Amino acid sequence: MARNLKKFVNPRFTKTVDLALLRRLLERHRDGLRGLDLDLFEGEAADARQAVQKFLAAPEDAYPEGLVADLHRIAELGNANGLRLLQEQAIRHRVVIGPERDEGGNESRQDPKQVALRVFLDHPHLFDAASDMLALTARTSLAEFAGVEEGVDTQIDDAAKKVFEDKAAHMFEADLRGRYCRIGWYDDDDEINLVVTHGAPVTTTDVVDQDKERVISFRAAEHAVLSYSPATGRLKIGGVPKARRAELAEIFAVTMLSRPGFFAAADAQHLYTLRLVERAGFDFTFNHAFDPAIRRVQIVEAQADRVSTDPQTGEERVWWSI
Numbered sequence: 001m002a003r004n005l006k007k008f009v010n011p012r013f014t015k016t017v018d019l020a021l022l023r024r025l026l027e028r029h030r031d032g033l034r035g036l037d038l039d040l041f042e043g044e045a046a047d048a049r050q051a052v053q054k055f056l057a058a059p060e061d062a063y064p065e066g067l068v069a070d071l072h073r074i075a076e077l078g079n080a081n082g083l084r085l086l087q088e089q090a091i092r093h094r095v096v097i098g099p100e101r102d103e104g105g106n107e108s109r110q111d112p113k114q115v116a117l118r119v120f121l122d123h124p125h126l127f128d129a130a131s132d133m134l135a136l137t138a139r140t141s142l143a144e145f146a147g148v149e150e151g152v153d154t155q156i157d158d159a160a161k162k163v164f165e166d167k168a169a170h171m172f173e174a175d176l177r178g179r180y181c182r183i184g185w186y187d188d189d190d191e192i193n194l195v196v197t198h199g200a201p202v203t204t205t206d207v208v209d210q211d212k213e214r215v216i217s218f219r220a221a222e223h224a225v226l227s228y229s230p231a232t233g234r235l236k237i238g239g240v241p242k243a244r245r246a247e248l249a250e251i252f253a254v255t256m257l258s259r260p261g262f263f264a265a266a267d268a269q270h271l272y273t274l275r276l277v278e279r280a281g282f283d284f285t286f287n288h289a290f291d292p293a294i295r296r297v298q299i300v301e302a303q304a305d306r307v308s309t310d311p312q313t314g315e316e317r318v319w320w321s322i
Contacts, residue, residue, distance in 0.1 A: 032064025
């Protein structure tokens with residue numbers, strides 16, 4: 001989730017955003033709104049903006065839970081990078097998200113926040129795709145599985161996608177993460193990329209509501225990513241506890257490749273080793289004889305991490321690095 005929600009819903013935003021869009025966003029959560037009468041939108045625009053700003057200035061605990069989730073998602077794409085992702089997906093889906101114009105045909109000045117809000121309301125499938133791309137690019141540490149052979153293509157159709165989604169949802173549900181599971185599928189040159197949006201464990205917290213204390217529970221959204229290269233037969237997985245990576249790899253093998261056990265070989269995850277470096281010490285050199293264009297390779301920096309794994313959840317934690 002975005003950490004700067006208050007920056008997103010600042011007075012500059014509420015003073016300039018299209019009131020019709022803002023009203024539509026709030027209408028999605030009308031039953032949960034407290035302290036904000038949406039009939040204000042029928043009156044003076046300045047009064048409506050002032051009332052919304054006062055409402056949004058309150059702590060997030062005062063918002064309906066669904067509104068908090070919506071605002072966080074919009075805030076994540078409400079910047080220059082998010083705008084780029086939205087534009088890329090608009091081209092891919094052949095959707096025009098050009099500038100809004102007033103009655104006189106003049107272009108309205110809209111910052112990325114307003115564009116993100118408009119796409120969120122008018123083109124949810126496009127917004128979801130851009131959100132998936134954000135999650136995909138944010139994952140830098142991926143576990144790799146080598147298949148038993150190279151050159152095995154995927155067999156993706158609607159039926160296979162549905163089976164994969166159902167099996168993944170069952171896996172997350174078993175970890176008390178809820179049944180919700182949405183899969184985004186994207187081709188990138190010679191790789192197949194999947195972004196799996198699922199629930200996190202339930203969070204329970206105390207809030208103050210109209211001078212009374214109450215307890216609310218909510219489930220945040222999390223993302224897992226998978227990337228498969230048919231040419232090399234390798235699958236990369238990120239955003240999944242270590243204890244579940246092999247299971248998710250097997251689900252992919254069964255549903256997308258029709259090859260049970262494809263990533264289950266004993267050495268499937270033994271892809272890299274520093275043994276040669278350890279043996280040679282400072283005398284170690286890279287062997288690049290296979291490519292005469294490479295004249296010299298030199299290690300200029302190395303990092304060692306102290307990592308521990310929770311035996312119950314499989315979650316990894318880096319304690320320190322040198």
